[in-house]
Amino acid sequence: MFEQGMLLLVGEAFLETLFMTLVSTFFAYVIGLPLGMLLVVSDKDGIYPIVSLNKIFGVIINFIRSVPFLILLVAITPITKIVVGTVIGPKAASLALLVAAGPFVARLVESSLKEVDKGVVEAAQSMGASPFQIMTKVLLPEATPSLLLGFAIAVTTILGYSAMAGICGAGGLGAIAINYGYYRGDKEIMYVMVVLLVLIVQVFQELGTRISRHSDKRL
Amino acid sequence: MEEKEAMIQLRGVCKRFPQKKDTIEVLHNIDLDIYKGEIFGIIGLSGAGKSTLVRCINLLERPTAGQVFLDGMELTSLGEKELRVQRHSMGMIFQQFHPLMQKTALENVMFPMKISGVPKEKAQERAKELLELVGLSERMLSYPAQLSGGQKQRVAIARALATEPKVLLCDEATSALDPNTTAGVLSLLKDINERLGITIVVITHEMSVIQKICSRVAILDGGDIAEIGSVEEIFRSPKTQIGRELVFHDGEKKEAYVGHVPYCYRTVFKGDSANEPILGNMMIEYGAPVNILSGNTRNIKGGVFGQMILQFPEDAEVRGKMIQYLRDRKVEVEEVEYV
Ligand SMILES: Nc1ncnc2c1ncn2[C@@H]1O[C@H](COP(=O)(O)OP(=O)(O)OP(=O)(O)O)[C@@H](O)[C@H]1O
Numbered sequence: 001m002f003e004q005g006m007l008l009l010v011g012e013a014f015l016e017t018l019f020m021t022l023v024s025t026f027f028a029y030v031i032g033l034p035l036g037m038l039l040v041v042s043d044k045d046g047i048y049p050i051v052s053l054n055k056i057f058g059v060i061i062n063f064i065r066s067v068p069f070l071i072l073l074v075a076i077t078p079i080t081k082i083v084v085g086t087v088i089g090p091k092a093a094s095l096a097l098l099v100a101a102g103p104f105v106a107r108l109v110e111s112s113l114k115e116v117d118k119g120v121v122e123a124a125q126s127m128g129a130s131p132f133q134i135m136t137k138v139l140l141p142e143a144t145p146s147l148l149l150g151f152a153i154a155v156t157t158i159l160g161y162s163a164m165a166g167i168c169g170a171g172g173l174g175a176i177a178i179n180y181g182y183y184r185g186d187k188e189i190m191y192v193m194v195v196l197l198v199l200i201v202q203v204f205q206e207l208g209t210r211i212s213r214h215s216d217k218r219l
Numbered sequence: 220m221e222e223k224e225a226m227i228q229l230r231g232v233c234k235r236f237p238q239k240k241d242t243i244e245v246l247h248n249i250d251l252d253i254y255k256g257e258i259f260g261i262i263g264l265s266g267a268g269k270s271t272l273v274r275c276i277n278l279l280e281r282p283t284a285g286q287v288f289l290d291g292m293e294l295t296s297l298g299e300k301e302l303r304v305q306r307h308s309m310g311m312i313f314q315q316f317h318p319l320m321q322k323t324a325l326e327n328v329m330f331p332m333k334i335s336g337v338p339k340e341k342a343q344e345r346a347k348e349l350l351e352l353v354g355l356s357e358r359m360l361s362y363p364a365q366l367s368g369g370q371k372q373r374v375a376i377a378r379a380l381a382t383e384p385k386v387l388l389c390d391e392a393t394s395a396l397d398p399n400t401t402a403g404v405l406s407l408l409k410d411i412n413e414r415l416g417i418t419i420v421v422i423t424h425e426m427s428v429i430q431k432i433c434s435r436v437a438i439l440d441g442g443d444i445a446e447i448g449s450v451e452e453i454f455r456s457p458k459t460q461i462g463r464e465l466v467f468h469d470g471e472k473k474e475a476y477v478g479h480v481p482y483c484y485r486t487v488f489k490g491d492s493a494n495e496p497i498l499g500n501m502m503i504e505y506g507a508p509v510n511i512l513s514g515n516t517r518n519i520k521g522g523v524f525g526q527m528i529l530q531f532p533e534d535a536e537v538r539g540k541m542i543q544y545l546r547d548r549k550v551e552v553e554e555v556e557y558v
């Protein structure tokens with residue numbers, strides 16, 4: 001069906017997508033994990049309440065999260081231009097990915113950490129644990145299965161974002177799907193790309209679910 | 220008798236919670252001394268403020284006013300950091316056990332030592348000893364989800380003892396357990412108190428728990444200490460309405476009583492007098508019957524007690540004589556409202 005050249009192109013795009021997704025996810029966690037932890041800690045019922053700080057970050061995160069990714073991608077082009085120097089290509093797209101995915105991950109982390117039983121936190125406090133110890137020795141370890149599930153959700157969502165980023169020349173499977181499928185009307189190639197994307201999502205989701213279940217000692 | 224030294228002292232402790240409109244005061248000006256080495260009970264109905272009171276002892280809840288002392292040191296004047304150090308000498312266990320679900324029993328017991336900076340090897344060694352003490356050596360590597368309620372509470376007890384505390388605070392520690400398991404946990408607590416000399420504070424809404432292990436008890440009612448004294452004293456002659464309610468109705472269903480019954484008295488027979496036919500002799504002497512409405516015997520720290528709710532004859536003179544007859548034979552008699 002495909003000639004040699006096309007196969008190479010697809011293979012390359014596949015790797016590009018994987019790379020873009022994983023790198024963005026990594027950086028999204030670099031931002032989102034501490035931010036999520038901060039949201040939990042500073043909550044009014046948290047282990048170190050700083051309500052004003054919590055409110056400010058909450059509003060910023062909600063603001064970014066309410067803008068659809070495709071619009072965000074376009075909306076931040078002035079910033080992208082200043083920071084990256086160009087508004088097209090994988091580098092330009094990764095900034096938008098980061099801006100969108102960071103707050104998303106922060107909320108995922110926040111909800112995972114908030115699932116931890118308040119009583120366990122209280123027990124740790126009664127033993128004289130500091131807020132830092134409660135975070136590192138209670139909340140994070142106890143929330144690990146849930147954090148891993150969240151990680152799978154983050155990866156698959158960011159994969160979707162990266163495909164959309166294909167529009168602004170970020171490359172990857174999304175770019176091929178749009179260039180060949182949309183602009184040239186080559187539906188076949190578009191469907192192949194869709195199937196590939198679906199496969200990647202399936203693999204990551206399944207992997208995440210399994211690892212999470214395996215790590216959970218409550219079952 | 221030696222002078223009793225206080226381990227925990229509360230002085231004028233108030234706790235208010237700010238609500239949307241006003242504030243509610245849950246504890247009013249509580250003064251309380253808990254002695255070294257005793258098992259002290261705090262009993263009260265739901266919402267009386269028991270949990271709040273015990274949480275004020277280790278300052279999980281900061282009192283709105285008043286002072287809390289532990290072994291002579293004022294906790295209420297400490298900063299967070301110093302307070303955390305002092306908390307190493309106060310263990311606490313809860314109704315819902317609150318184990319770390321992702322950690323084994325052994326790791327759970329090691330946890331407080333990890334917090335307080337005990338080297339890992341030493342912590343592990345001590346954790347194993349403690350698990351042995353609570354009878355869970357075999358389940359060392361089990362996760363909480365694989366343990367029964369009673370076993371989880373044993374892990375929690377071992378964990379609370381890990382930092383060699385002076386005080387063990389128990390908030391409804393047996394309320395989620397069945398009677399047999401409760402008995403096991405209570406005797407473990409008693410054993411710990413006797414062997415390690417740890418002062419234990421037991422919060423409960425069940426008189427039977429108090430009777431089994433406590434030496435003294437405070438009755439908390441609506442944020443006030445209604446009564447305080449030795450368990451024997453309070454059981455024999457509770458002075459307040461709430462005290463009588465807790466002592467009489469424990470374990471019995473109130474709904475079972477219908478209507479008002481006149482001339483009811485609660486009688487308490489101590490020890491060997493429970494074996495003599497005092498009642499029979501009394502009825503023969505005065506030629507009038509009394510009606511036994513309920514009765515039971517209980518083991519309290521001071522010995523065996525029999526308690527009965529009796530309905531005396533209508534004739535005031537006979538009734539008076541009968542009561543005197545009983546009192547002469549060291550039987551506590553007290554009029555009660557029996558409905
Ligand atoms: N954080 C809080 N904010 C507001 N009100 C509270 C708070 N904690 C407790 N209260 C109130 O204080 C009162 C006493 O509560 P507490 O939990 O101490 O009762 P308790 O005697 O332990 O009851 P139970 O036997 O049901 O556990 C209740 O009326 C409760 O609603």
Ligand SMILES: [Mg+2]
Binds near residue numbers: 269270271391
């Ligand atoms: Mg309570």
